[in-house]
Amino acid sequence: MKIKTFVSAFLLLITLTAFSQDNLYSALTIPKELKENANAVIRSHDIVIELHNYASMTVRSKRIITVLNKNGLSQIDSYIYYDPEINVKAISGIVYNVFGKEIKKFKKKDFKDYSASGGSLYSDNRVLSLDYTPIDYPFTFVFETETQTNSTAFFRRWYPIENYFMSTESASYKIINYENVPLDVKEFNIDSDGIENLSNKNSIYYTARNLKAIKWESLSPSFSKIAPVVMVAPQKFRLVDVDGYAKNWSDFGKWNYNNLLIGRNNLPEKVKNDIANLVKGIEDPVEKAKIIYQYVQDKTRYISVQLGVGGWQPMLASKVDKISYGDCKALTNYTMSLLQSQNITAYYSVVYGDDDLRDIESDFIGMQGNHVILNIPNDGDPIWLECTSQKVPFGHIVNFTDDRDVLVITPEGGRIEHTRAYTSKENYLKSDATVMIDVNGGFEAEVVSKSGGSQY
Known part of the structure; x- marks a missing residue:
């Protein structure tokens, strides 16, 4: 009797689970409040x-999205990035009509494999992508992936709400930490009703239910500024084939310097002598700089290169001198x-480069940033250099890396600086015009414009 009761309960659970999952495939079962905006x-x-x-992880994702109209089509996100360190073990997609009936199924062979080099000269980043054109709206798309990697420096972030004009019926994020690798967690805007933190000492676990869509309005901030998000970073990790440690910024900076920077600054003696002759007779280090x-600027040009650990490690200085380009x-x-x-102190500095101000998160230790600039300490009056432009004046960083926290990497360790x-006085555009009008209505004009700061 007990066995029959257990089996009956188990079958009922399976039936309810299947029914619940089928409900998610039909657009007709979406709660009214989640359709708003x-x-x-x-x-x-x-x-x-x-x-x-610390050097191996598997990531599984199952995402069910109902696209209500053509404006939501771009949100199906039917792609996954990979490289030699990431093995895509499984990828699939299924399309359901408004009633939840399956109308199309896609296997791995149906996804197109593209280079994800972007603006890079060469890169080993690739993307598997599905280009689906719906025959009608609304429809539901189920996208499942599984990847395995031995590079653990970057953990997928969790966005329970993914964008403006999108709502969430159910979402979960779980990290199963088999060997209790120390993990740092940072939350942003996770005070919304419907989001729960169910983590324990062996796993990180968040859930979200019935989160309404956020409507974009004129002058709204970027979605990342207001969206709930959970970030996770391991204190011990592997970046491609380099083991790393990140308990604090000082230790992380030392690791970065010792494993990614040291030995990359060697230059031919001829080059050193040429530079010495170039600044000969000048005493002020800033003028030398x-x-x-x-x-x-005169010698080099910017070309992106993203290969293996080279996506995070600079090319040898001697090679840049030889080929006259680099990222x-x-x-x-x-x-x-x-x-x-020439005995001028300067430090490699990691930053988020964007016209939308974004800081390196000072209380979240780990791999961050998407760009690198140069810091010259200059006796407490630091100078920041953008080294990828052939036109930007010395020390000019406005509209891309100004006014934000960055990670400065020194031989002694890392530190956060601003x-x-x-x-407002430095950001200006002034135009003076002199206009001469003749008796016939014709005119000649001379216009002199001066700009500075963000208007340069």
Whole structure:
């Protein structure tokens, strides 16, 4: 009797689970309040990260989204990035009509494989992508992926609400930490009703239910500024084939310097001598730096290179000198090497480069940033150099890396510093016009414009 009762309960559970999942495939079962201001609804999105050890993890994702109209089509996100360190073990997609009936199924062979080089000259980043054109709205798309990687420096972030004009019926984020690798967690805006933190000592676990869509309005901030998000970073990790440790910024900076920067600044003696002759007779280190910066601008050009650990490690300074191009890491390291050859202190600095101000999160230790600039301490009056531009004046960083926290990497360790902020007086555009009108109505005009700061 007990066995029959157990089996009956188990079968009932399976039936209820299947019924519940089928409900998510039909657009007719979406709660009314989740349709308000929404172009698409996340019916369910479950992410499970298995951290086997500090150097191995598996990520599984199942995402069910109902697209209500053509404005929501771009949100189906039917793609996954990979590289030689990430193995896509499984990927599939299924399309359901408004009533929840299956109308199309896609297997791995149906996804197109593209280079994800973007603006890079060469890159080993790739993307598997599905280009689906619906025959009608609304429809539901189920997207499942599984990846395995031995590079654990970056954990997928959790966004229970994914964008403006999107709502979420159900979402979960779970990290199973088999060997109790120390993990740092940071939450943003996770005070919304419907979001729960169910974590324990062996796993990180968040759930979200019935989160309404946020409507974009004129002058709304970027979604990342207001959206709930959970960030996770391991204190011990592997970046491609380099083991790392990140308990505090000082230790992380030392690791970065010792494993990614040291030995990358060697220059041919001829180059050192040429630079010495270039600044000969000049005593002021800032004036020397200006001349060297101009030398780099005249000699090099920016080309992105993203290969393996090279996506985070700069090219050798000697190679940049030889080929006269490089990405932000390479050109910053090259400029730093030239300055150091003339005993001018300069530090490699990691930043989020964007016209939308974004800080390196000072209380969240780990791999951050998307760009590199150069810091010259200058006796407490720091100068910041953008080394990828052939036109930007010395020390000019406005509209891309100004007024934000960055990670400055020194041989002694890392530290958070704030880049220069431009005042309203420094941001100007002044135009003086002299117009001469003749008796026939014709005219001649002379216009002189001066600009500075963000208007330069």
